[in-house]
Amino acid sequence: VKEERPLPATAYAVLGLLSFGRELSGYDLKKWADHSLRYFYWSPAISNIYGELKRLEGLGYVVAREVAQDDLRNKRLFRITDAGSEALALWVHEAPVDPPVLKDHALLRVWLGHVSGPARLLELVAAEEAASQQMIDELRHNIDVSSQDVAMAYPALVENWCVGYQRARIEAFAELRNALEQQALEQQALEQQALEELPPS
Amino acid sequence: VKEERPLPATAYAVLGLLSFGRELSGYDLKKWADHSLRYFYWSPAISNIYGELKRLEGLGYVVAREVAQDDLRNKRLFRITDAGSEALALWVHEAPVDPPVLKDHALLRVWLGHVSGPARLLELVAAEEAASQQMIDELRHNIDVSSQDVAMAYPALVENWCVGYQRARIEAFAELRNALEQQALEQQALEQQALEELPPS
DNA sequence: AACAGCATGTAACTTGTTACATGATTTA
């Protein structure tokens, strides 16, 4: 049980999912991450979660209870230990907080607008606006669920944050769309002009 | 020159930096990524950039020109080729756009608020607001530079998007801060109550 | 009959990071 270098944040994310006191399987954790962590952090691949659970078990931060299934394999339900809770609390209090990362693949294409021109970008931007709107709908549903449960007060606050964030994202894209439409019109005007200067054959 | 599976987005990000037509060294690319891509995408490690340049060179998407230095080593300035421009355009037009990822380490801690309580979270939130404000200042400076150059019209649009995004982030955090302050007061009230029920020794 | 959900885990692989080696010039 040597604690050389700090665990990756993913380990604490998994431990954090278990810190709400429920006994959960790896599969459960992945599902939960998909509708919670995903919106503001990241949802690790299922194989990654199994890997982290193994590591956390080795450190004594979680324990598994074997549950028989009709399958050959058993189901394993994980629970956080006192040592795990302590390690998590220490991490939240002491570990340096990495700067937030936004990795927006659509914006990367907008940044490279000179390669494709405004038409393609308008497609992309519209798709992103729709995607954000869908996220808001999902989040609102999650908030309905979270506000039923007092233990989910902090997750509910974060879900609210996420709605505000997605709303702002849509607004920022709408503004960008205006600028692009402007540019598309100017480009059309230039093409029109070129056509007039070169009379029809 | 086999093109089995798609290149990682990082390769196109590097190629994209070169698509503005300038001849740049690996070092230059890193610096530029640090004050452009970083705000909406990601700035790869310098060693990663050298690696991608090597790959792009192997594919014929970029060529290097050796420039003598007073050092033992030469400086290598990279330029995009026609094949590279074509590959980049194809990527922007055809490649599926991955969903945006927000990885916010501060919010992960807020989500785990039950582990630390509102006091620690208020610290974190204040720090994030300050960090966002600083980003806005940096972005405004970048916009001043970008708007000097017609070739930077699209990057300027994205920088504007980023300002809007950071402003919204601050607002969302301010709202969260209010909710947390509310919660901190309630917690203090509970402690006060506990003190009164247990008279001083 | 095919697919999706439940369920676990390993292995091969890719991606990207940090650390290292090397050394000149400029700034504090």
Next chain:
DNA sequence: TAAATCATGTAACAAGTTACATGCTGTT
């Protein structure tokens, strides 16, 4: 004189993904 900036690249490592193996149950 210590540090930051300029400058390139490799090697060791960590982190995380996809693909695979296995098999039950319920839905389309």
